[in-house]
Amino acid sequence: MAPNTQVLTICLSRIGDVCRMRMYDIILKKREGRELTTGEIKHFIAGYTAGDIPDYQASALLMTIYFQGLSDRETVDLTMAMSDSGERAALSAIPGIKVDKHSTGGVGDKTTLVLVPLVAAAGVPVAKMSGRGLGHTGGTVDKLESIPGFKAELEHGKFIEQVSMTGAAVVTQTGHLAPADKKLYALRDVTATVDSIPLIAGSIMSKKIAAGADAIVLDVKVGNGAFMRDIESSFKLARTMVSIGNLAGRRTVALVTGMDQPLGYAVGNALEVKEAVETLRGRGPGDLVELCMALGSVMLLLAGKAGNLETGRKILSDLLVSGKALEKFKDLIAAQEGDPRVTMEDGFLPVATIIEDVPASYTGYVQAVHAGKIGRAAMLLGAGREKKDSPIDLSAGIVLRKKAGDRVVAGETTAVMHTGDKQNLTAIKKIIQKAYEIGEKKPELQPLIYGMVPESL
Amino acid sequence: MAPNTQVLTICLSRIGDVCRMRMYDIILKKREGRELTTGEIKHFIAGYTAGDIPDYQASALLMTIYFQGLSDRETVDLTMAMSDSGERAALSAIPGIKVDKHSTGGVGDKTTLVLVPLVAAAGVPVAKMSGRGLGHTGGTVDKLESIPGFKAELEHGKFIEQVSMTGAAVVTQTGHLAPADKKLYALRDVTATVDSIPLIAGSIMSKKIAAGADAIVLDVKVGNGAFMRDIESSFKLARTMVSIGNLAGRRTVALVTGMDQPLGYAVGNALEVKEAVETLRGRGPGDLVELCMALGSVMLLLAGKAGNLETGRKILSDLLVSGKALEKFKDLIAAQEGDPRVTMEDGFLPVATIIEDVPASYTGYVQAVHAGKIGRAAMLLGAGREKKDSPIDLSAGIVLRKKAGDRVVAGETTAVMHTGDKQNLTAIKKIIQKAYEIGEKKPELQPLIYGMVPESL
Numbered sequence: 018m019a020p021n022t023q024v025l026t027i028c029l030s031r032i033g034d035v036c037r038m039r040m041y042d043i044i045l046k047k048r049e050g051r052e053l054t055t056g057e058i059k060h061f062i063a064g065y066t067a068g069d070i071p072d073y074q075a076s077a078l079l080m081t082i083y084f085q086g087l088s089d090r091e092t093v094d095l096t097m098a099m100s101d102s103g104e105r106a107a108l109s110a111i112p113g114i115k116v117d118k119h120s121t122g123g124v125g126d127k128t129t130l131v132l133v134p135l136v137a138a139a140g141v142p143v144a145k146m147s148g149r150g151l152g153h154t155g156g157t158v159d160k161l162e163s164i165p166g167f168k169a170e171l172e173h174g175k176f177i178e179q180v181s182m183t184g185a186a187v188v189t190q191t192g193h194l195a196p197a198d199k200k201l202y203a204l205r206d207v208t209a210t211v212d213s214i215p216l217i218a219g220s221i222m223s224k225k226i227a228a229g230a231d232a233i234v235l236d237v238k239v240g241n242g243a244f245m246r247d248i249e250s251s252f253k254l255a256r257t258m259v260s261i262g263n264l265a266g267r268r269t270v271a272l273v274t275g276m277d278q279p280l281g282y283a284v285g286n287a288l289e290v291k292e293a294v295e296t297l298r299g300r301g302p303g304d305l306v307e308l309c310m311a312l313g314s315v316m317l318l319l320a321g322k323a324g325n326l327e328t329g330r331k332i333l334s335d336l337l338v339s340g341k342a343l344e345k346f347k348d349l350i351a352a353q354e355g356d357p358r359v360t361m362e363d364g365f366l367p368v369a370t371i372i373e374d375v376p377a378s379y380t381g382y383v384q385a386v387h388a389g390k391i392g393r394a395a396m397l398l399g400a401g402r403e404k405k406d407s408p409i410d411l412s413a414g415i416v417l418r419k420k421a422g423d424r425v426v427a428g429e430t431t432a433v434m435h436t437g438d439k440q441n442l443t444a445i446k447k448i449i450q451k452a453y454e455i456g457e458k459k460p461e462l463q464p465l466i467y468g469m470v471p472e473s474l
Numbered sequence: 475m476a477p478n479t480q481v482l483t484i485c486l487s488r489i490g491d492v493c494r495m496r497m498y499d500i501i502l503k504k505r506e507g508r509e510l511t512t513g514e515i516k517h518f519i520a521g522y523t524a525g526d527i528p529d530y531q532a533s534a535l536l537m538t539i540y541f542q543g544l545s546d547r548e549t550v551d552l553t554m555a556m557s558d559s560g561e562r563a564a565l566s567a568i569p570g571i572k573v574d575k576h577s578t579g580g581v582g583d584k585t586t587l588v589l590v591p592l593v594a595a596a597g598v599p600v601a602k603m604s605g606r607g608l609g610h611t612g613g614t615v616d617k618l619e620s621i622p623g624f625k626a627e628l629e630h631g632k633f634i635e636q637v638s639m640t641g642a643a644v645v646t647q648t649g650h651l652a653p654a655d656k657k658l659y660a661l662r663d664v665t666a667t668v669d670s671i672p673l674i675a676g677s678i679m680s681k682k683i684a685a686g687a688d689a690i691v692l693d694v695k696v697g698n699g700a701f702m703r704d705i706e707s708s709f710k711l712a713r714t715m716v717s718i719g720n721l722a723g724r725r726t727v728a729l730v731t732g733m734d735q736p737l738g739y740a741v742g743n744a745l746e747v748k749e750a751v752e753t754l755r756g757r758g759p760g761d762l763v764e765l766c767m768a769l770g771s772v773m774l775l776l777a778g779k780a781g782n783l784e785t786g787r788k789i790l791s792d793l794l795v796s797g798k799a800l801e802k803f804k805d806l807i808a809a810q811e812g813d814p815r816v817t818m819e820d821g822f823l824p825v826a827t828i829i830e831d832v833p834a835s836y837t838g839y840v841q842a843v844h845a846g847k848i849g850r851a852a853m854l855l856g857a858g859r860e861k862k863d864s865p866i867d868l869s870a871g872i873v874l875r876k877k878a879g880d881r882v883v884a885g886e887t888t889a890v891m892h893t894g895d896k897q898n899l900t901a902i903k904k905i906i907q908k909a910y911e912i913g914e915k916k917p918e919l920q921p922l923i924y925g926m927v928p929e930s931l
Contacts (some may be wrong), residue, residue, distance in 0.1 A: 044666040048540065072530035077665035080537035083505070209501040210535035 020043065040064065040074045047081045055094045062098035066197040072204055079201070079210040079389055087215035089260055095215070096261050099223035102197035104175070106146070106229035110413070111180050113142045114320045117230035119221060121254075124242040124392035125279030129157045129187070130293035131301070131309045132316070132348035137185035138336045139313075141320040144180045146190045146228050150401050150409075155286060158189050163287035163411035167355030180419055183348045195229040214250065218257040226261070232268040232319035232358010234312055235259070240277035242388020248273070248467055255470040270315050270474065273467040274308060278386040278421050281305040285400035285435060287366040294360050296345040304465050318474055320457060326474065367412035370436035375446050377425045379455040385421050390452035391432075394445050397437040410437050415449065422462050425455060497521065497531045502537045512551045519555035523654040529661055536658070536667040544672035546717055552672070553718050556680035559654035563603070563630070568637050570599045571777045574687035575769060576678060578711075581699040581849035582736030586614045586644070588758070589773070590765045591803035594642035595793045596770075598777040601637045603647040603685050607858050607866075612743060615646050620744035620824060620868035624812030640805045651684040660877055671707065675714040683717070689725040689776035690717070691769055694775035696924065697734035699845020705730070712927040727772050727931065730924040731765060733841040735878050738762040742857035742871010742892060744823040751817050754800040761922050767791070768923055775931055783901035783931065824869035825894035832903050834882045836912040842878050847909035848889075851902050855893040867894050872906065879919050882912060 043057050053061075061078065064070035087095065108115050116136070120126055131145065137143050147169075150156035158169045171179070171188045179186040198220050205211045225233050234259055237250035238244070255271035262269025281302040283292040295301055296309065314329030323329035336342040347360040359365045395401060416458030418434045420423050431453050434445065500514050510518075518535065521527035544552065565572050567720045573593070577583055586604065592599045604626075605611035615626045628636070628645045636643040655677050662668045682690050692715055695701070696708035712728035719726025738759040740749040751760055753766065771786030780786035793799040804817040852858060856867030869892060876888045887908050891902065 041664060041666055048537075048666055072528070073533040073661060074665055076530040077533040077537045077667065080505075080534045080541075081666075084537075084541045204530060207498060208531055209498055209505055209538075210534065 035288070040078075040189060044074065044078045044081055045459065047078060047085055050085050052088055053091055053094075058091060059098050062095070062102060062197050065388075066102045074092060075201070076208045077151065077215075078205055079205055079208060079216065082216060083210050083213045086213075089257070091151070092215040092219055092257060093261050093264050096219040096222045096226065097265065099195050099197040099201070099219060100226040100265070101233065103195055103227065104191075104193040105227050106144070106194065107343075108131075108144050108177070108180075108229040111142050111144060112142075114232060114357055115142050115144055115230040116232045116234060116316045116320045117145065117225055118226060118234045118236070118316060119225055120236040121217075121221070121238050121244055123238040123240075123276040123280060124388040124395070125281050125284040125289065126155075126236075126238070127160060127281065127283070127289040127293045127296075128305065128309055128312060130160060130237065130290060130346075131296045131305070132313050133185050133187055134297060135309065135333055135336060135342040136313050136316045136320070137183075137349070138342045138345040139317055139322050139332050140184070141316060141322055143185040144176065144179050144228075144230070145185070145187045146194070147187055148190050153402060155284075155289065158186060159188055159409060159411070160286045160289050161353075161355070163290055164350055164355040164359050165365065165367075167350060168353050171353070176473045179352050183345075183352045185345065185349050186353065187349070190224065190228075198223045198447070202222050206213040212244070214254050214257055218254055219449075222258050222261045222265070222460070226265050226267060227320050230267065232316075233262050233270075234315050234319065235269065235271035236312055237271050237273045238276035239273055240275050240388060240395060240463075242392055243276035252468065252470065259470045268319055270319065271470040272311060272315070273470070274311075275463050275465050275467065276388055277463050279388050279391050279417060280308065282417045282420070283414065284391055284395045284417070285398070286409070286411045287368075288414040288416055288435060290359065291366060294346070297346055297360075298340075300339045305395075307465055315469075324389040369410070369412040370437050371415075371442070372441060373434045373442065373446075374430040375432045376448045377419070377431045377453065377455065378427065378450050379425075379456040380427045381425065381457050382452040382459045383419050383421050383423045383425055383431070384456045384460045386417060386419070387452040387454070390448055391415060391417070394434075394448040394452065397441060397445050397448070398434055399438055413437060420455070422460060425453075495664055497527050497535075501531065501535045501538055504535060504542055507542050509545055510548055511549075513552040515548060516555050519552070519559060519654050522626070523559045523657060532658070533661055533665040533667065533707060536665060536670075536673065537661055539673060540667050540670045543670075544616070546714070548717050549672040549676055549714060550721050551685065553676040553679045554722065555678060556652050556654040556715045557656070557683040558724070559680075560652055560684065561648075561650040562684050563651065565601050565634070565637075565686040567634050568599050568601060570597075571689060572599050572601055572687040573689045573691060573773045573777045574602065574682055574685060574692045575693070575773060576682055577693040578674075578678070578695050578701055580695040580697075580733040581625075581845040581852070582741040582746065583612070583693075583695070583733075584617065584740070584746040584750045584753075585762065585766055585769060587617060587687040587691065587803075588746060588753045588762070588799075589770050590642050590644055591754060592766065592790055592793060592799040593770050593773045593777070593807055594806070595799045595802040596774055596779050596789050598640070598773060598779055599637050600642040601633065601687070602642070602644045602921055603651070604644055605647050612741075612746065612858060614644060616866060616868070617743045617746050618644060618810075618812070620747055621807055621812040621816050622824075624807065624823065625810050628810070636784045636809050640802075642802065642806050643810065644806070647681065649683075652680040653704070655680045669701070671711050671714055674701070675711055675718060679715050679718045679722070683722050683724060683904070687724065689773075690727075691721050691772050691776065692726065692728035692737065693765075693769055694728050694730045695733035696846060697731055697732050697920075699736065699849055700733035709925065709927065713790050716927045727776065729768060729772070730925040730927070731768075731847055732920050732922050732924065734920050736845050736848050736874060737765065739874045739877070741848055741852045741874070742855070743866070743868045744825070745871040745873055745892060747816065748820075748823060751800070751803070754794065754803055754817075755797075758793045764922055772926075772931065801803065826867070826869040826871075827894050828896060828899070830891045830899060830903075832886045832889045832891060832906045833885045833914060834876070834910065835884065835907050836882075837884045838882065838912040838914050839916045840876050840878050840880045840882055841911040841913045843876070844909040844911070846861055848872060848874070851891075851905040851909065854898060854902050855891055856895055870894060876910070879917060882910075
């Protein structure tokens with residue numbers, strides 16, 4: 018049958034000079050619910066990154082994946098193909114077990130600002146690449162850039178040198194890592210194919226794997242202020258990412274944590290740096306401190322600096338009390354040309370020109386503070402970006418005075434708006450008031466930590 | 475809330491200078507299984523035709539429609555939007571009720587060649603626009619062009635004039651009709667989104683409605699040689715198209731007919747013209763004659779030339795016996811500059827240089843002649859196009875000697891190959907032999923006509 022086979026290997030789907038047959042078959046196969054081979058997934062990622070596979074075929078496949086899903090094996094293949102699409106950060110020059118930490122994004126989530134100096138003070142080298150914020154969640158790099166002089170764009174050699182010298186550095190993520198993910202994410206963003214668990218997991222893990230750490234701790238947020246809205250999907254995402262990380266040879270642990278109300282009290286770049294400093298001083302808000310302890314103790318355990326989570330917590334607690342964690346933050350800021358005085362006293366961070374209270378509409382108990390609405394209000398005050406290239410006001414944001422479970426009297430201040438822009442203040446105030454759900458009974462509070470994947474370490 | 479609303483109507487999905495927000499929302503809405511409004515469907519079709527909506531968003535929506543389907547209302551809206559995207563053929567200058575006929579495509583389907591002169595001889599004006607073939611099914615225009623001199627590219631005025639003068643004309647479909655469908659079809663073809671019932675129905679009916687006839691008769695083929703493989707889906711497609719046609723004010727009737735084996739005996743352009751001429755002479759193969767009678771009587775009824783289907787059949791039968799139908803074919807060919815002698819005697823149609831028998835592999839009863847395999851074999855012999863711009867050999871094809879139910883002895887000729895190309899003949903012969911399923915028992919034959927939509931007229 019050889020001649021026959023030869024006759025039949027014709028290209029039935031040709032555009033210009035390029036035969037699209039292979040990609041067509043891949044779309045069709047997945048559309049019919051069949052599993053793609055490793056070779057087919059590599060062909061897709063390599064072809065799309067090189068520009069040989071057009072956007073319209075890639076978006077058709079992404080939508081097919083949205084509907085048909087990917088098996089664990091396919092998800093790992095997709096992740097590795099994206100991770101292999103560009104450079105990999107070489108962290109081997111840094112001695113010790115490097116542990117990376119990633120949050121899926123929440124409102125008021127300044128744990129990275131606390132954790133980087135905290136675990137570095139415990140002797141874990143932290144070479145952190147971080148993103149800028151988009152939409153209602155802030156980015157760690159934006160927050161650090163509210164410190165006067167702080168430079169987040171470090172050349173790779175300098176980055177490695179700083180981690181080796183001071184034990185920690187936080188830099189912007191380079192476009193050379195996982196370029197396939199960058200290109201695919203931009204396409205998903207305009208074709209309504211972002212919220213697919215295997216695609217989210219692949220996107221996050223491809224960057225984490227390319228970023229080169231030996232172990233990865235993930236904070237998967239769930240709630241109205243997070244990307245994932247229900248607990249079941251959050252655990253599914255957590256399990257998927259942990260499975261990918263372990264298969265890629267990086268020990269990976271995920272916590273599923275609540276994001277129904279903002280973390281801590283401050284939302285907005287400089288406001289969050291201030292709260293992080295307070296936390297490193299041992300005076301942080303309970304939920305933020307608890308989350309940093311939970312994530313930090315896992316990081317210490319994975320780095321071999323603590324034999325179990327309890328020991329890890331004890332080490333971290335001591336570092337907060339002794340001031341060594343704050344000292345490490347000061348060193349990190351100084352190493353990246355920021356003004357270290359922000360860790361010592363007020364007055365060195367940018368301050369908003371307009372500061373206005375938001376009064377409570379009713380008397381009662383705060384049942385919930387809708388994190389999504391607070392995040393959106395903070396973005397509209399200038400703290401976040403509507404679009405990728407929007408300018409942001411580093412001083413802008415919201416400081417909550419009341420959180421879920423607190424008693425409030427009508428007219429009492431629930432939150433304070435910080436901004437440089439008078440416009441739309443009335444409308445934004447209404448959004449914040451709507452974020453506060455006030456009722457008669459003292460509410461049962463949502464847990465901060467829903468669970469860990471794996472369940473024990 | 476007006477200022478707030480204003481603040482929030484920002485474009486969150488921007489590529490370059492264009493806001494993709496509206497199309498993004500349309501994709502998301504359909505992805506979530508919600509019904510699109512008429513305005514949203516019009517926005518998509520108008521924007522895509524104008525080039526404002528990029529291919530990658532269109533393909534994401536097409537794949538979403540593949541998975542989520544379209545309601546009857548959405549399907550009608552899509553069809554009308556595509557139909558309105560270009561010109562509409564003006565047939566009003568032609569007196570009488572114009573009836574169009576469309577087949578979803580089968581192997582050896584030369585009914586249009588028979589029906590156009592046959593119903594025209596009964597006084598129904600036929601202004602037929604037809605396509606060229608692609609893949610394993612042939613196009614009416616290709617078949618007619620095997621008649622020496624025949625011109626299928628008529629200017630619109632001349633087309634109308636010919637229908638008014640001789641009662642019939644067959645021309646190539648102009649690209650000015652339903653350009654949105656043309657553009658969308660090309661995208662579906664490379665993104666594995668062709669086989670969706672609402673998209674197929676919309677594509678066919680948008681062209682039929684734009685082509686301007688007052689009534690439409692559809693032949694929905696089902697079987698291994700057709701696009702639709704199962705009877706249930708075929709009836710669903712038939713009902714969808716009939717519903718669209720009627721809502722668009724065109725009386726529409728569909729027959730669901732079998733395409734498990736080729737229609738008649740001849741497959742290939744000149745070979746099919748010869749069989750059509752035989753049929754118009756009253757000596758056609760039973761299945762082809764029966765299908766022409768069934769479709770033709772519906773056409774006569776819709777055109778008001780017969781009070782019921784039985785009367786219609788009687789009229790058609792008389793026109794075959796009297797030679798008037800053949801005479802009309804001769805007039806049609808002459809009017810379009812073809813050699814009318816092809817209707818009178820052999821020797822005027824192109825003949826293949828290589829004619830070779832395909833012997834039966836076994837002795838027994840032919841259980842089935844796989845239409846899809848015969849169509850592919852004919853294409854490989856040169857009768858069809860692999861790609862849109864492939865040249866075709868008008869003399870090439872296959873003439874069956876045996877069909878399902880026939881007795882055959884091993885070594886006896888089951889079919890005859892006609893080609894101008896020696897290459898691959900052995901492999902093609904094997905495909906034809908595989909198309910013949912031979913067994914011991916006399917098989918129960920599949921029905922030729924499965925049913926009509928609506929069930930009665």
